[in-house]
Amino acid sequence: VIGVVIGKTDVRSFPDRKNIGTERYTFSFTIRDSPIYFINVQSWGREEYIRSLSESFRVGDCVTIENPLIQSKEAEREEKFNPVTPSCYKLLLSENHSVVKTSSCYDTDTRLLSLLHLPVKDPQDYYSLGDIVANGQSLHGRVLNVLAAVMSVSE
Secondary structure: OEEEEEEEOOOEEEEOOOOOOOEEEEEEEEEEOOOOOEEEEEEEEOHHHHHHHHHOOOOOOEEEEEOOEEEEOOHHHHOOOOOOOOOOEEEEEOOOOOEEEEEOHHHHOHHHHHHOOOOOOOOOOOEOHHHHHHHHHHHOOOOOOEOOOOOOOOO
């Protein structure tokens, strides 16, 4: 699978239920290869492997993923922590079988670069900041998708 990384989480650790007293490490990222299709990728493993893999690329890089495991996703549980994707699958990376290679999008396919800035939600499923200000009382308690642009950054 070849795609541009459009999102990435930090490395996290959890107690290993199989080996009491040890930790398992994980991080996930989302890749996109067309305007419509993108998929979440998750990796679990030893701290050295996960940290090294996480540091090997960043958002905006193109990656080639070889030999991932394809799994059905548990939509309700997984989409709490990852972007909602149009696929009912996710990719799982294994230290022993999977390989992630990075390359410049210019070297791979310049069309992938344009995918980096496309929203991952339906364009009709957003509220503007003006809508929220005008209708804030009726929106109280609802989860909303907001589309906004950063106008300035300062201390």
